[in-house]
Amino acid sequence: MRIALAATCIADTLFPGAPRATVRLLERLGHDVVFPRGQACCGQMHVNTGYLDEAVPVIRNHVETFAPAADGEWDAVVVPSGSCTGSIRHQQAMVCRRAGLDDLASTAEAVSAKTYELSELLVDVLGLRDVGAWFPHRVTYHPTCHSLRMLRVGDKPLQLLRAVTDIDLVELPEAESCCGFGGTFALKNADTSAAMLADKTANVRSTEAQVVTAGDYSCLMHIGGGLSRQRAGVGTMHLAEILASTREEPTPLPRTRTPEVAR
Amino acid sequence: MSTFLGLPGLRRRVPDDGATAASAAEPWGAVPHPDEPLRWGESFPAAAKHTLKNEQLRKNLGHATRTIRGKRAAVVDEVPDWEALRDTGSAVKEQVMAQLPDLLAQLEENVTARGGVVHWARDAAEANRIVTEIAQAKGADEVVKVKSMATQEIGLNEHLADEGIAAIETDLAELIVQLADDMPSHILVPAIHRNRAEIRDIFLARMGDAPPDLSDVPRELAMAARAHLRRKFLSAKVAVSGANFGVADTGTLAVVESEGNGRMCLTLPETLVTVMGIEKLIPTYTDLEVFLQLLPRSSTGERMNPYTSLWTGVTPGDGPQEFHLVLLDNGRTDVLADEVGRSALHCIRCSACLNVCPVYERVGGHAYGSVYPGPIGAILTPQLTAASGGVSGADDVNASLPYASTLCGACYDVCPVKIDIPSILVDLRAREVDADRGKHKVDPWRAAMKAASWVMSDGGRFGLAGRAATLGHGLGGRDGVISKAPPPASAWTRDRDLPAPPDETFRQWMAEHEHGEQDGGER
Numbered sequence: 001m002r003i004a005l006a007a008t009c010i011a012d013t014l015f016p017g018a019p020r021a022t023v024r025l026l027e028r029l030g031h032d033v034v035f036p037r038g039q040a041c042c043g044q045m046h047v048n049t050g051y052l053d054e055a056v057p058v059i060r061n062h063v064e065t066f067a068p069a070a071d072g073e074w075d076a077v078v079v080p081s082g083s084c085t086g087s088i089r090h091q092q093a094m095v096c097r098r099a100g101l102d103d104l105a106s107t108a109e110a111v112s113a114k115t116y117e118l119s120e121l122l123v124d125v126l127g128l129r130d131v132g133a134w135f136p137h138r139v140t141y142h143p144t145c146h147s148l149r150m151l152r153v154g155d156k157p158l159q160l161l162r163a164v165t166d167i168d169l170v171e172l173p174e175a176e177s178c179c180g181f182g183g184t185f186a187l188k189n190a191d192t193s194a195a196m197l198a199d200k201t202a203n204v205r206s207t208e209a210q211v212v213t214a215g216d217y218s219c220l221m222h223i224g225g226g227l228s229r230q231r232a233g234v235g236t237m238h239l240a241e242i243l244a245s246t247r248e249e250p251t252p253l254p255r256t257r258t259p260e261v262a263r
Numbered sequence: 264m265s266t267f268l269g270l271p272g273l274r275r276r277v278p279d280d281g282a283t284a285a286s287a288a289e290p291w292g293a294v295p296h297p298d299e300p301l302r303w304g305e306s307f308p309a310a311a312k313h314t315l316k317n318e319q320l321r322k323n324l325g326h327a328t329r330t331i332r333g334k335r336a337a338v339v340d341e342v343p344d345w346e347a348l349r350d351t352g353s354a355v356k357e358q359v360m361a362q363l364p365d366l367l368a369q370l371e372e373n374v375t376a377r378g379g380v381v382h383w384a385r386d387a388a389e390a391n392r393i394v395t396e397i398a399q400a401k402g403a404d405e406v407v408k409v410k411s412m413a414t415q416e417i418g419l420n421e422h423l424a425d426e427g428i429a430a431i432e433t434d435l436a437e438l439i440v441q442l443a444d445d446m447p448s449h450i451l452v453p454a455i456h457r458n459r460a461e462i463r464d465i466f467l468a469r470m471g472d473a474p475p476d477l478s479d480v481p482r483e484l485a486m487a488a489r490a491h492l493r494r495k496f497l498s499a500k501v502a503v504s505g506a507n508f509g510v511a512d513t514g515t516l517a518v519v520e521s522e523g524n525g526r527m528c529l530t531l532p533e534t535l536v537t538v539m540g541i542e543k544l545i546p547t548y549t550d551l552e553v554f555l556q557l558l559p560r561s562s563t564g565e566r567m568n569p570y571t572s573l574w575t576g577v578t579p580g581d582g583p584q585e586f587h588l589v590l591l592d593n594g595r596t597d598v599l600a601d602e603v604g605r606s607a608l609h610c611i612r613c614s615a616c617l618n619v620c621p622v623y624e625r626v627g628g629h630a631y632g633s634v635y636p637g638p639i640g641a642i643l644t645p646q647l648t649a650a651s652g653g654v655s656g657a658d659d660v661n662a663s664l665p666y667a668s669t670l671c672g673a674c675y676d677v678c679p680v681k682i683d684i685p686s687i688l689v690d691l692r693a694r695e696v697d698a699d700r701g702k703h704k705v706d707p708w709r710a711a712m713k714a715a716s717w718v719m720s721d722g723g724r725f726g727l728a729g730r731a732a733t734l735g736h737g738l739g740g741r742d743g744v745i746s747k748a749p750p751p752a753s754a755w756t757r758d759r760d761l762p763a764p765p766d767e768t769f770r771q772w773m774a775e776h777e778h779g780e781q782d783g784g785e786r
Contacts, residue, residue: 007770013729013764015765016769040720040724148672187755192667
């Protein structure tokens with residue numbers, strides 16, 4: 001397949017490991033990955049903060065950049081993020097219509113129909129469970145709210161992780177509870193967000209995993225930020241980074257902050 | 264009257280009922296009774312900052328919500344057609360909203376035909392006046408009450424107290440709240456923020472007739488309340504209730520409760536006054552079939568509701584011989600006029616959304632500054648109190664409520680009538696943002712969002728911005744993280760590290776990767 005990658009703004013600039021791993025993984029599976037350079041952001045941050053007018057040009061850029069997918073030039077668009085996929089699928093057309101841009105809304109819907117979050121692409125479109133990955137580490141999985149409740153990916157990411165050779169996958173207690181990120185919520189309601197994060201990191205640490213993984217680097221930035229501050233010695237990795245890892249080309253464990261005394 | 268900016272009214276809510284003067288010195292009530300039950304205290308972030316520090320509260324709430332969540336999940340999972348029931352509940356409520364004027368007229372006609380009296384109240388003041396006048400006409404200086412959100416919303420108890428009429432809450436949890444001179448913090452379990460030991464202390468100090476050796480064993484607490492209330496049930500001439508449902512085609516009202524105290528109020532006194540929000544309508548009697556399945560499982564996690572009272576007008580020789588129905592608008596028709604927000608009126612007050620909300624679970628109900636807390640409160644309260652056009656405006660503390668959510672979606676998943684709370688939250692945020700456009704004050708959020716929009720709407724500009732950010736790669740030092748950032752990022756770095764930017768953006772790497780492919784280098 002010819003697959004267009006929407007890298008997401010946050011991963012492009014802050015967490016390039018996730019889209020890099022997506023490229024490595026899909027190419028290893030025999031697909032062509034294209035990166036349309038016009039892309040920037042899906043508009044989710046603007047929409048969820050209430051700045052719908054400001055979201056319009058951002059959405060227009062995304063929709064126009066990925067419009068060739070609707071015309072069949074690419075077979076699919078893959079997004080290594082549950083919340084960005086959710087915004088593309090459930091918000092972009094609404095924002096366009098609200099601004100009176102019905103044509104753009106229609107194109108947005110056509111593009112979103114071809115757009116998949118990574119685990120959806122692998123399991124639903126490509127029919128895979130075992131992607132040939134090897135990752136000999138103790139891992140716990142946080143399902144992220146938008147993957148779970150907006151996209152309904154269910155246990156697809158877990159199906160993929162369970163098929164990884166030598167992985168020690170441990171269940172995360174209260175996994176379905178939000179980590180408290182919520183985009184600008186983390187700034188506007190910083191205290192509440194931190195209280196939610198404290199419970200999430202405590203649950204992550206209780207698993208004694210080396211790595212907490214998820215399908216969304218925004219949530220991972222939050223959880224990882226908390227773990228790092230606590231010097232918990234637990235790293236964060238995107239699902240793609242684990243699935244891209246092989247014996248020949250293993251993805252190294254992320255650098256973590258550990259207790260001062262241990263250094 | 265507007266005293267929500269740090270000057271809440273301090274009227275006593277407890278009927279003077281034998282409590283000693285010393286015990287009136289506020290040992291528990293962190294929440295003085297407000298003049299506006301839908302708008303009190305500070306903005307949500309500020310109020311939450313305080314309530315988060317109350318570790319007892321977080322412990323009580325965490326325990327209580329976890330328990331109710333588990334019960335609800337278990338009894339919902341066993342219903343094979345649960346999703347179909349939700350769809351039906353949602354569709355019925357949509358129909359109600361589409362036909363509200365006709366259905367209300369039908370309800371009035373049927374209640375009147377069966378000997379009831381229907382009153383229309385545009386707002387809280389009118390509703391309070393109607394109830395007060397009925398009680399006064401009966402010469403009552405005391406009324407017993409069935410737990411009711413509508414009467415909490417209009418501050419009926421306080422209004423009656425000002426008129427010299429004591430309103431006695433008979434729901435156990437509502438009684439606890441009333442005795443402590445407190446505000447409810449949950450729609451269904453108003454004293455959810457209290458534990459057993461606190462309840463015992465409240466009873467001992469405020470009930471007047473509690474046994475002096477009262478322990479904190481739940482049964483003992485319930486028996487003390489039972490003895491206290493029994494004499495009120497037998498002496499009161501007037502009862503006041505809310506309604507869970509009003510059936511248009513028969514004129515039947517329904518109250519759904521667990522303790523039987525409601526049944527006592529609805530049957531013993533001579534006069535019954537029911538205050539019902541106009542959105543509580545359902546079209547037909549058979550529609551109850553849907554809601555009496557949805558409500559108990561969603562609210563208390565029970566398969567069937569313990570006490571379901573239905574009455575139609577007046578039945579000679581049986582129950583109250585005078586029945587008044589007060590139909591309350593109080594902002595609801597404004598909400599109805601809004602295409603997106605109106606589905607907030609579908610709410611049947613089950614409180615399932617509160618119990619699953621990770622924000623509510625940590626901050627508690629009082630942080631929302633409204634008798635309607637939690638996710639439903641965050642969409643209902645600002646709509647009910649908004650000035651015309653459905654907007655609160657930045658100066659209104661309720662404008663912060665739509666932001667009191669991470670949009671995690673747990674509320675939408677459990678809502679028995681499928682109210683898409685996250686989408687309404689986003690819509691309300693947009694309304695507030697739009698309302699503040701054109702105001703000439705400096706708004707750092709607006710400036711940042713505008714700038715971000717420009718950068719993020721073009722791949723070239725965004726690529727350059729990303730490349731510029733890589734210059735900050737060194738800021739992370741040895742660990743690769745930033746632990747102290749200037750405002751507004753300081754709100755983040757107070758409790759979390761921030762990753763330093765990478766030395767190369769993804770698109771830079773991808774350019775090299777594509778170049779390598781073209782050279783046949785990499786594959």
